[in-house]
Amino acid sequence: MKKLSALALGGLALAALTTPSSDLHAQSAYVPAPGRPVAAGDDASSIAYNPANLAFLPGAELRWTMAQAGAGAGTTNGHAFDLGLPILGLSTGLRVDLLDVTTPIGASASQRWLRWALATSLGDMVSIGTTFGWSYAERRDLDEQFGVTTGLTIRPFTWFSASAVARDWTTNADRRYDVGFAFRPFWGRRYAELGLEASIHERTGDVTPRATLGLDVPHVGRLRGEVSVRDLAASPDVTAMVGLDVNLAMLQAGGGAIFGGGDVGYYATAALRSYREPGLPLPKRVARIRLDGTPGVRKHVQLLRRLWRLAEDRNVDGVVLQLRAEPASSLAHAEEVGDAIRLLRASGKKVLCHLEDAGGRSLHVCAQADRIAMNPAGGLRFAGLSSQYMYYGGVLDKLGVRADFVRVAEHKLAAEQFTRKESSEIGRQDHKDLLMQLEGIYMHDVGGGRRMPVSTLRKTIAKGPFVAPEARSGGLVDVLAYDDEIDEVVEEMMGGRARIIDDATPSNAPTWWGTPSKIAVVYLSGDMVDGESQTIPFVGVRLAGSYTIAKALKRAREDASVKAVVFRIETGGGSSLAADVILREAILTAKAKPFAVSMGTAAASGGYYAAVAGGPIFANRATITGSIGIFYGKVDLVGLLGKLGVGLEQFRSAPRADAESLYRPFTEEERIELGVKVKQFYDLFIARVAEGRKMKPEDVDAVARGRVWTGQQALERKLVDRIGGLREALDDVRSRAELPRDAPLVEFPEDDDNVLLALAKLAGIAAIMPQAGAVPIVIPPALLDLARGLAPFMVYDGTKPLARLDLVGDVSFGGAPATVDDELP
Template sequence: MIPWNHLAVRAAVCASVALVTLPGVAAPPERASQPVPDPGRSIAGGGDASAIAVNPANLAFLPGAEARWMWVRPGSGSPIPTGGHSFSAAVPIAMVSTGLRLDLMDPPDAAPAPFDETWRWIRWGLAVRAGDALALGTTFGWGSSDALALDGHFSVTTGLTIRPFSFLSIAAIARDWNEPENRFGASIERSYDLGIASRPLGTRALEIGAEATYFERSREVVPRFTLGLDVPRVGRLRGDVSLRDLANGRAGVAAMAGLDINVSGLQLLGGGVFGDGYTRGGTGFYVGAALRSYREPGVPMLRRVAKIRIDGTPGARAHTRLLQRLWRLADAPEVDGVVLVLRAEPANSTAHSEEVGDALRMLRSRGKKVICHLEDAGGRSLHVCSQADAIAMNPAGGLRFAGVSTRYFYFGDLLRKLHVKADFVRIGAHKLAAEQFTLPQGTQVAREDHQELVDLLGGVLLHDVGGGRRIPKGELARRIARGPFLAREAKEAGLIDLLAYDDEIDEVVEEVMGGRSKIVEDSAPNEAPQRWGNVGKVAMVYVDGDMVDGETQNIPLLGIKLAGSYTVARALKRVREDSSVRAVVLRVETGGGSSLAADVMLREAILTARAKPVVVSMGSQAASGGYYVSVGGGPIYASRSTVTGSIGIYYGKVDVSGLLERLGVTVEGYRSAPRADAESFFRPYTDEEREILGVKVKQFYDTFVARVAEGRHLTPAQVDAVARGRVWTGAQAIERGLVDKLGGLREALAEARRRGGLPEDAPILSLPDDEDGLLDLVLKLAGVTAGVTANALGPAAAMPPALLDIARSLSPFLVFEPSRPLARIEVAEEASLGGRVTAPVEP
């Protein structure tokens, strides 16, 4: 079978031969609407501001704002009146692009009348695209001149471009289709362009184009061929050639060739104009320049050190954006180093700090130096920055860290004093979530499980920090136990390297880099696309927050996010049906929630995995319902410190009838059957109802086990042996067959691209769309951030941190209906001295 890109090349060659051999090809009529030429620009392959005149449809593919100037001088003996200056400016706005162009035509001396006079054209282009494969555009033009024959024109030109593959583009244009008239009533002949362009290598590195213009009244055809070739570290070679007057037995050649030199957002153009069709009186030239908000491959940028400042702890999506920034910098040849200025914890969990630390190691493996500057730091900062080349700290700051800790709140006594009874049925002694509402303190099983978890998390931190700081694990544990530290004490303990104020960061960078370096704030460059059409993508679908039935929501005052089953299911269906999505990463960042919501999401994940490769990436937590939804895809990746497992169900309610009675409130209920109000908050369960509830919970649990057994290719007995609510870290889970590979998001994305046959730079489509609710928008307009960290301002900042933690621990009462069985892990506040990160932000 012939590959598509080979077919594209053959199609281009065949079209070229057909264009050359067309009978009756003669010298084309000159027309007043012709613009100043844009050398080497193909009607099918363009995508810059020159498209206003070349093909208005391609204006829709403009990557960013651009201003362009071109001067073409074909030589005094040229019979073709195409010399002069052009000025154009264009800007994309979402799926629409628009631009203006001014052509000042200055014909050569040999141009025939009436084209031996100067004239002007103003053009306005407007284009819209449907995705990345289809665009439609129209240019409106007004011509004026002191010569009446060239004055008074109003022209309309419309173009269509289709880019079905990354290596093939097809364009059709109707020029002057309204047959514009001058002051004498003479009209410009309508013409049609048809062209194709091929990128046989699949990228912009090489582009070949063939096109033809057909004049309607004279029935004359002018074939034209274009070539574009990237020159590494310089820019792009461009050329075009038109064949004229073929019917008279001689091929008049009109050609241009030159070089685009790209320096960041500046493009300089220059080349020659030649061929007997253009320059019978000597060779001409062209020069030009463009200023753009995007850049194309060209002259390498000046070497620099990129600075990233983190003022708020990243939430789930901001965390992945931070990782992508660091990965991009690792591949940027102009970047010598990276400075992380941390004014908040760079991660909200040990699992996230593992992934950021991995990104720092990747930077260093690519020859980049990495420096951290800390102020008032905690354990996450130490974990991440231990992978850097050097850590500096404000002399007045400190490292408020003495080890990892977790907190669990128990409300049993409080509810008893309020005469509120929490009544829950669960499967397994390790399904601890219900205990937080029924007991005054944790059971022995709970204490052992919680201590084991914190020891494992602490072990990961000691391993990574010890390796990065070159301190033996045992010695590091003894040093950390002496914390928290003032800046000087942290330096003496070998946990940081330097003391430096904020204004001394440049000196620190100079010392680490071994010389003066240019430090710039990091910002992602807007790159011109390498490929045409709907480029193959990796979709990253987030399951982030408590899993609830219905739509995704936020509780901004508490910094709680709810992952709605309908929202996630809709996102999975969308990527399943999107032909441009070749692989999916299901990013799970949840401790579970509604078991029905988890089952709805799982079903969509299973259907998606049947259609295209799915890879699961577990973040901070992928436990209980979060683990449930993870078993419907392909391989599961987890970090060593990911909290997962917790396979189990609990079900129940709180009875507030005692509280209402104390308050003097009487509730009278009526029912048509004995159990019609069994789930009411206003009466307790009967013994019979509690027994039936236990049967239902067992049925839900068996369903959970069956789903895991099917997804993990285990027997129900094997799953039950590691289930019953038991929580595992990622490192433990892989030993028990619950996880396939240890690795973070980087490894999961690489696996998804491999399975989808995608290149390493394949773009990422993040879903569901991260839309703010009405309250979020109101808070942002008021200058308030919904999610907050302990050291950030926000609506919850007025509430004492301890009360805020308690309020979040009570979130099940705020979020879940009493009639819903829950697959949810117990609410914990993973903390450390100075590293308390309970409400991440999404900057």
């Protein structure tokens, strides 16, 4: 798009070169934009003085400017109207100048200019733009003039901008060339801005220097000043200006005085914009956020960032969370949302949750709020935590399919799900222990938030599920209220009238020029596979490809504007080779830049393997991690083929030539040899962890052997460094990279928002058969879980070892089944 934009702009400039021009007697004129340097003014008025800056316009803008100065000030008087629009990689604008000009004999006349501008940016640092202008006037010598002005702006640093502008370069009038530089001396921020420039007249050789100064006035707007000197070589004539822009939300109004030639004049400006600049405080408000779908991996992070932003917004007194779905897809994610609510309260904001048909994760999150309201017809479908694991051994037997697996070690339970009809005693105990750990975290958080002893809370929850009045009498919610009564509940909570407004992410004017220093968040989300990332439609399964994630890490490492990296891991593992490929890139990145790992719902098995790159590891208390172990195997389909009446003959040139075949079991000798190979992979896993965690291999093995741990348990066993979510990981790398709190975040790899995504989002409801006229087939939840559990094995190569957590091991918190609303990477 950027290349096409530049080509289009170049074509228009070439057309201007070949446009016939009349014998013009005066250069094109325009109402000035006082205090705006040629290298830094990024509003719609740049259409006239440097169209290249239009490419940096943050959003749509409609502006009016008026100047009225004395004759000695060297300023054109009149009114100007600007409209600037950024559209699809281009910025364009229209400007009308209504001028009062002075003729060569000193008479006054009116002239109108219509200008059209087109600009594009080549990345964050370079822009080019051209303005085409036509004049209209009753006087023949002022009518039918045509001028083309082209500008180039370069911003190689956040604190420095340089521009060159050629004015009226296609006409016979006095061509003029402007060269300017602008500086932001305070760490590149917009607090203070100094502009130095010169205007050179081609015909006379006259040089007019100009200096500008801009200073942000906290809670008001921007103070502007400028001074220029004409006829520098002969009799210098100084013109000066001082003024103030006042900003209120998306409105701006400004004005000031113009001094020159012994006269005092004035200017005024006003603008309506789709973006904001720092200015007057807005009236205090309560921000409303409504969730209609359970956030997936990336939308969960978007929700966190939204809440963090509100915590820092001085114009926000409170937040209302209207939850029409579970606010988190796991207990670990619920921990992070709860942390964001506590951050809001610590920042002096009041928080209200309003629930309808809620589940356990809603209660966990909202227990951290000031108050919980519930629809009187709603309820809390929660009576405690439960977990379920599917075992496919029985169904495979009925199909005539034999699962043949070798594993290391005894707690590596994923292989059991294909060979058994129920868990082993070790598996049963591990699953119970994990559930009890999660239940302890849940009860601690909800009890603390609701100021209820854990023993009392446990007894209360055991009586669930609850209709709304029961939830209130049990102390799990505070008040019953319909949607139309939320305002009253908020006002009661706030202690007076409250202005409730739906929250929307504001569009702010950039703080820096060019490419600011960033923090990259690199996602490893989904079952890990070799190659590129994929999605399996209908069942909504995401597959994290080793090449895709490795390229994302490399891109973050090699991007000079990225100063720190957080590796966000949300996977139960998969291919051990994929884990090793990703780990290598993570190690290289950790050596190059401040690097930290943030574990989400799960970072287990291959996910934990990829986490030990050397940077600090942050885990939520409820994160599922560990599962350090390997399994390897295949399925034998001979029985299934026999049931289908398929005969099979195999031939081989060596005894083990078909060892990996799906049409015979392993021999005993092959199983022994396979056990040796799996042990080698396990030892490699242990070695990688020992190196990354600075532990002895025997100490790693003692806490490994396939055992699954919560984040809290992992901290006690030195498998992670700190308890904390994404916020704490970002704070860590931000501090080590010496970045400001508002350093922007960039996410890798980019979302793949395509048709398969739309289909995948429907998977929780129905799978639509592709045949024309086919009737939608509704998949029952149990079969959908089965399909999701088996789906990754459609792409796993049976000849490769796997480092993967138990399949479809889920923890239920009650409530309606979550429809995860997120983009698939």
